[in-house]
Amino acid sequence: MSEVEGASDQLSEVSLDEKQKPASENVENSPSDSPEYLSVTIGATVPTGFEQTAADEVREKLGSQSRISKDRGKIYFDISVESLSKVHGLRSVDNLFVVVQEFRDYQFKETKEDVLKDFEDLAGKLPWSDPLKVWKINTSFKKKKTKRKKLTQQNSINKEKVDDEQGDMGAEKQITSHTVEEVLETIENQDDTIGETPILAYSKKISEIPSAIEKEKGVNESPKEETESQVLKFRVTCNRAGENHCFTSNEAARDFGGAVQDYFKWKADMTNFDVEVLLNVHNNEIVVGIALTEESLHRRNITHFGPTTLRSTLAYGMLRLCSPQPTDIIIDPMCGTGAIPIEGAAEWPNCYHIAGDNNPLAVKRAANNILSLLTKSQVKESKAFWGLPIDAIQWDICNLPLRTGSVDIIVTDMPFGKRIGSKKRNWNLYPSCLQEMSRVCRPGTGRAVLLTQDRKCFAKALSRMGHLWRKVHTVWVNIGGLHAAVYLLKRTSQVFVHPSELEHEKETF
Amino acid sequence: MRAQAGMKLLTHNLLSSHVRGVGPRGFPLRIQATEIRVSPVDFNPDFVTRMIPKMEWTALVEAAESLGHLSELPRQLKEGYEKDEDFLRKVHHVLLEVEVVEGTLQCPESGRLFPISRGIPNMLLSDDEATS
Numbered sequence: 001m002s003e004v005e006g007a008s009d010q011l012s013e014v015s016l017d018e019k020q021k022p023a024s025e026n027v028e029n030s031p032s033d034s035p036e037y038l039s040v041t042i043g044a045t046v047p048t049g050f051e052q053t054a055a056d057e058v059r060e061k062l063g064s065q066s067r068i069s070k071d072r073g074k075i076y077f078d079i080s081v082e083s084l085s086k087v088h089g090l091r092s093v094d095n096l097f098v099v100v101q102e103f104r105d106y107q108f109k110e111t112k113e114d115v116l117k118d119f120e121d122l123a124g125k126l127p128w129s130d131p132l133k134v135w136k137i138n139t140s141f142k143k144k145k146t147k148r149k150k151l152t153q154q155n156s157i158n159k160e161k162v163d164d165e166q167g168d169m170g171a172e173k174q175i176t177s178h179t180v181e182e183v184l185e186t187i188e189n190q191d192d193t194i195g196e197t198p199i200l201a202y203s204k205k206i207s208e209i210p211s212a213i214e215k216e217k218g219v220n221e222s223p224k225e226e227t228e229s230q231v232l233k234f235r236v237t238c239n240r241a242g243e244n245h246c247f248t249s250n251e252a253a254r255d256f257g258g259a260v261q262d263y264f265k266w267k268a269d270m271t272n273f274d275v276e277v278l279l280n281v282h283n284n285e286i287v288v289g290i291a292l293t294e295e296s297l298h299r300r301n302i303t304h305f306g307p308t309t310l311r312s313t314l315a316y317g318m319l320r321l322c323s324p325q326p327t328d329i330i331i332d333p334m335c336g337t338g339a340i341p342i343e344g345a346a347e348w349p350n351c352y353h354i355a356g357d358n359n360p361l362a363v364k365r366a367a368n369n370i371l372s373l374l375t376k377s378q379v380k381e382s383k384a385f386w387g388l389p390i391d392a393i394q395w396d397i398c399n400l401p402l403r404t405g406s407v408d409i410i411v412t413d414m415p416f417g418k419r420i421g422s423k424k425r426n427w428n429l430y431p432s433c434l435q436e437m438s439r440v441c442r443p444g445t446g447r448a449v450l451l452t453q454d455r456k457c458f459a460k461a462l463s464r465m466g467h468l469w470r471k472v473h474t475v476w477v478n479i480g481g482l483h484a485a486v487y488l489l490k491r492t493s494q495v496f497v498h499p500s501e502l503e504h505e506k507e508t509f
Numbered sequence: 510m511r512a513q514a515g516m517k518l519l520t521h522n523l524l525s526s527h528v529r530g531v532g533p534r535g536f537p538l539r540i541q542a543t544e545i546r547v548s549p550v551d552f553n554p555d556f557v558t559r560m561i562p563k564m565e566w567t568a569l570v571e572a573a574e575s576l577g578h579l580s581e582l583p584r585q586l587k588e589g590y591e592k593d594e595d596f597l598r599k600v601h602h603v604l605l606e607v608e609v610v611e612g613t614l615q616c617p618e619s620g621r622l623f624p625i626s627r628g629i630p631n632m633l634l635s636d637d638e639a640t641s
Contacts, residue, residue, distance in 0.1 A: 360631075391516055395633065
């Protein structure tokens with residue numbers, strides 16, 4: 001098992017258990033010296049219901065098989081440490097952590113006292129060293145989280161640099177701060193944006209950095225790690241789910257955290273921590289992990305928020321569900337701030353995306369988000385004023401100004417009635433929507449992915465359109481506590497005929 | 510100075526007027542542009558080849574011409590265009606690189622004007638104008 005860790009960042013030589021391959025003899029601070037064949041288990045939180053989609057993305061981008069946890073919204077997969085940067089390129093993942101240990105069938109003692117004592121004892125017995133190595137490598141990928149006001153001050157300094165050529169990846173920190181700066185600049189120019197995005201914007205860039213990290217020795221380490229006398233700050237976050245636990249998550253976090261503190265001699269800090277230890281308890285399953293993401297990635301491409309902005313990870317999952325093919329024309333006819341088309345343009349650049357909404361404010365925000373995406377990709381590839389395959393239009397979903405059968409895919413978040421619109425309006429809106437969508441969608445090959453909370457209304461509207469739409473798959477999701485569903489529909493090969501032109505009753509399937 | 514994106518001709522090729530009674534005669538919309546932008550986009554021959562069959566060719570050529578970006582495109586598609594890189598590059602340019610930032614789109618049947626402002630066409634109709 002692992003050896004005792006020192007208080008400093010120096011990680012000592014370790015011996016691994018039989019399951020893992022041997023590590024190199026010399027384990028230092030620098031990421032480039034880390035054993036590249038070291039295998040680790042990564043845990044990822046994903047939007048509930050999209051575990052399979054995320055697993056598909058992991059297999060596609062990392063070549064790893066995933067385990068889908070019974071604890072909904074989590075998947076686990078093994079990778080070699082050298083693939084760590086690629087993990088940050090996953091678009092269906094909200095948060096990432098490295099697994100310290102999993103207990104599939106943890107035996108809880110009878111009394112709270114005993115259970116908590118066990119948690120305390122656990123701290124010293126866990127195999128921390130490899131996960132901590134991974135944490136360290138991961139930390140070197142990204143700049144330490146800076147206080148927001150510092151970035152604001154950098155605004156004026158870096159503004160000049162925005163248009164400079166950023167061809168080589170050696171200036172990793174510079175690029176990171178430009179991206180963040182641009183995002184902030186945009187935020188400051190808008191009214192009701194949420195300021196949590198700065199750190200999120202650069203997570204996309206992390207996957208572009210690996211070669212630079214591997215070549216440079218220690219150049220990209222944050223200042224904190226260079227001061228070896230600095231003690232690490234940490235906190236423990238406990239998520240507990242299950243009916244038969246005699247303890248609360250706070251109690252577990254407190255006692256486990258106390259033991260962790262004693263073991264490592266780290267300093268506890270709830271807000272400004274370096275290491276976030278996760279203690280996830282789901283019935284009899286316990287997973288101890290170390291967080292690899294500081295804030296959720298799910299708002300990554302959106303800089304201009306609206307009242308109901310969809311998570312980027314959910315937008316990605318929905319798009320993936322309909323398997324976009326190259327050159328597919330993909331529209332979101334009720335795009336809001338454009339979360340779905342933006343994600344589409346970022347991840348499926350060989351398709352063509354259109355963001356439409358009837359609300360002028362929404363369309364304006366979508367257009368601004370498109371511009372932000374444009375700017376980001378410009379910085380990344382040193383392309384000033386290049387375009388992306390995406391446009392924004394103001395239109396009415398019930399009366400789309402599009403040629404019949406001209407669109408391949410429709411992906412949209414339909415009005416819920418609780419956050420926007422009303423249940424009564426949905427009653428009329430849904431059938432009109434579905435009809436107009438069936439008109440513009442290409443017969444035979446077209447498909448639609450629709451998110452809605454008003455399942456009853458949707459089911460009723462869909463039942464009258466069996467000759468045009470076939471329901472292929474349903475994903476049950478959770479949107480901010482509301483139960484919703486994502487429906488994957490396929491367009492039948494029946495050519496659209498306006499109901500008024502029909503001479504007889506429609507046949508239903 | 511932030512660059513402004515505009516409506517691409519690929520999008521224009523999909524747009525059709527929905528004024529009541531107009532039907533398929535609402536296509537194609539006539540473009541009048543007061544501000545155009547040309548921005549480079551990565552050339553992808555496969556994308557262009559596959560997109561051409563989804564386009565109404567004549568309308569695309571007319572639109573390009575009205576913006577002064579005809580680029581010697583033929584009025585009719587020639588056989589074997591998939592292998593003609595020169596041709597594909599011209600189509601790529603017209604589909605993706607020419608953007609209308611300010612202007613109007615006009616319904617050819619009813620004459621109704623739809624404004625394009627900051628690259629966003631406003632296709633909303635009043636209740637009277639809309640198809641029932």
